[in-house]
Amino acid sequence: MRLLFGCLLLLCAGLASAATLTVDTGAGPGKLTTEQLLARPDARDIQVPGDVSYHRDMRYRAVPLKALLAGVPTDAHLQFVALDGFTAEVPASLVLRGHGAEAWLAIEPPGAPWPPLGKDKPSAGPFYLVWLHPEAGHVGPEQWPYQVASIRVLASPASRFPAMQPAASLPANAPARRGFAVFQRNCLSCHTLNGEGDAKLGPDLNIPHSPTEYLREDMLRTLVRNPQDLRHWPQAKMPGFDRKVLSDADLDDLIAYLTHMAGRRPKR
Template sequence: MRAFIGLALLLTASLTQAATLTLDTGKGPQRITTEQLLARPDVRAIDVPGDVSYHATMHYRAIPLKALLGGVDPAAHLQFVALDGFAAEIPAALALQARAEAWLAIEPADAPWPKLGPDKPGAGPFYLVWLHPEAGHVGSEQWPYQVATIRVLADPASRFPKMRPAPGLATSDPVMRGFAVFQRDCITCHTLNGQGDAKLGPDLNVPHSPTEYLRDDLFRVLVRNPQDLRHWPQAKMPGFDRNALSDADLDDLVAYLKHMAGRKAAP
């Protein structure tokens, strides 16, 4: 009986540790297990200096992301959905063509990665990491961890028309530049006008834009370090330092949010 219970516990633990990635490149969802990914001939051992999530050099077994994206148009858009609802939006060209190298790190079931902090999980089971991220201007929000699903979609501006600024603005307009910043750094956690796939943070326009109830300087404090504005131990929003979000990008984001405060739409 003890032997049977011990075997059952081992099987339960094995099932608990098993992980599956859902990959949909436009041909229907494909489910791939940790074991299948680690058995691929293109798996490599890589060192990632300055890992964004662990803030140290990390060592992973990983697959070049582009090896999983055969046939994907560089003009397409990739969405990485995490176990907690975080949804990172990344242009396919960044992974397929840029000098920055995108790798899908795979957590072995028998060698779990460290926790990201007290009372926090590790980055597994799958984590998008980058080598030479500066070559592609890869932002901190483009390192999604705890990835459960990767899928090819239309870009956010096409999928979520209520996020778009007023027509006719030049691409060089601060509002349009701010919309690009929003898509890179904010859409991962926030909706706007009720549109978006993220499930972590509040909507940034309805019922009110933060630019309507925060002075510009306080909004910048909120973005740079949320705990400096509201001390809340359970807060999940990360701070964006100037390496992650330049002052110019933050100015453009403010311009976009102020513009959209005049373009509210019902969710």
């Protein structure tokens, strides 16, 4: 009887960890379960060196992400929404034509959860976008979303969120225009701007004030590079962006964009 009860507990634990991924490539949302993904003929074991979230080598059962995106054009845009509200914006071209970078959807197996991401934190499951050879496609850490609940094909952020765009009068090579691209790649996952965006984790970066208005520039740079060097609290979630991820030139352009947008706050 005890053995039977133990087996039932293991079975319930396995069922409890199964999950469903929503994928919408433009024809309406579809559902894929953990079991369906693991049973795909293209599922395989992959070794991910220096995993961005676990900070060590990891092994996963995964499927090539582009196999789930049949019919998606290379100029489309992908949005990954996590269980905690984090949203990652990834150009479809990076997945479909990674120039050597390979996008894989790692699947947490029922009954065998991955390790927690830290003390009192969950694992990266149930679904996690991981990359092989990310350096080939200049893939940033914000493009490794974990706890993924849905994948959607959408218009680009510039089209969806016009209030984020710099002034049309700016030259094409203006630092603020380059900074808008940096913002989309590194900040849009957690922050809104001028009340627009899908992120739910961090504060708006222009309403009611831009950080360029209440932080000295050196302090703002410190905040971006290592938030804990500026202010420390146990629940802090903002990651630091070192020079491998965000070059000094990119940070200059980002600050130029935020400074520019401080003068483009919508009237209330």
